Amino acid sequence: MRQRGIRVVMLTGDNALTAAAIAAEAGIVEFRAGVLPGDKAAVIGELKAAGVLVAMVGDGINDAPALAAADVSFAIGAGSDAAIEAADLTLIRSDLHGVADAIDLSAATLGKIRQNLFFAFIYNVLGIPLAALGLLNPVVAGAAMAMSSVSVVSNSLLLKRWHAKR
Numbered sequence: 001m002r003q004r005g006i007r008v009v010m011l012t013g014d015n016a017l018t019a020a021a022i023a024a025e026a027g028i029v030e031f032r033a034g035v036l037p038g039d040k041a042a043v044i045g046e047l048k049a050a051g052v053l054v055a056m057v058g059d060g061i062n063d064a065p066a067l068a069a070a071d072v073s074f075a076i077g078a079g080s081d082a083a084i085e086a087a088d089l090t091l092i093r094s095d096l097h098g099v100a101d102a103i104d105l106s107a108a109t110l111g112k113i114r115q116n117l118f119f120a121f122i123y124n125v126l127g128i129p130l131a132a133l134g135l136l137n138p139v140v141a142g143a144a145m146a147m148s149s150v151s152v153v154s155n156s157l158l159l160k161r162w163h164a165k166r
Contacts (some may be wrong), residue, residue, distance in 0.1 A: 001100060002027070007052075011035045011043055013062060040066035057099055058083050074099050101164040108162050114153045123148040 001008050008035035010031035011074035012019045019033035035043065040056075041092075044066050047054045056063070059079030067073035067086040075087035117133045127144050130136040 002029075004100070004103070006055075009043075010130070011040045011066070013037070013068075019142055037065055041069040044069045056087075057096065058087070059094075074102065097164075104165060105162060108159060110161055115155055116155035118153065119151050120148055125146075 008030065010019065010023050010026070010028045012022070012031065012033055013035055014022070016033040019031050023029070023031040031072075032043065033059045035081050040063065042057060043067045044054050047070065048069075054072075056065050056066050056073045057076070058064070058073070058078035058131055061080045061082040063075075064080075064082040064086040067075060067083060073087040073089070075083040075090045076094050077084070077090050084090050089102055123144060127136060127141060131141055
């Protein structure tokens with residue numbers, strides 16, 4: 001996550017020694033230990049108030065308030081029902097690499113949306129003036145609109161080729 005420029009902060013209810021050991025093993029530099037469930041949501045609120053886009057990953061009932069408070073949240077599929085219900089996305093496997101995969105898939109999807117808007121814009125920039133000037137036959141205009149839809153759908157289907165980078 002840090003390689004992607006994402007700041008990672010671990011919030012845990014565990015004691016400081018345990019949290020430090022887990023953070024070191026996971027390569028997490030910034031962590032807060034002994035955080036109560038309500039305090040996790042408060043920390044997220046503070047980060048959001050500072051203008052930070054906050055994502056939260058959690059698996060327990062104690063994480064549910066923080067998951068609900070985050071801008072985007074991920075529940076571990078093997079976690080509690082409360083966490084799964086509060087989260088925006090549920091990772092089916094208990095693998096945190098799924099968070100990076102979800103971010104990458106989201107970026108790819110956003111790229112496709114931008115491409116599709118570009119295609120639609122080009123069709124309209126060319127078609128509307130020609131139609132307004134009476135230079136575009138209605139049958140041709142209808143075919144162009146159909147081709148616009150086909151190109152957008154076809155381009156979107158290319159997302160099926162997306163694979164995680166790992």
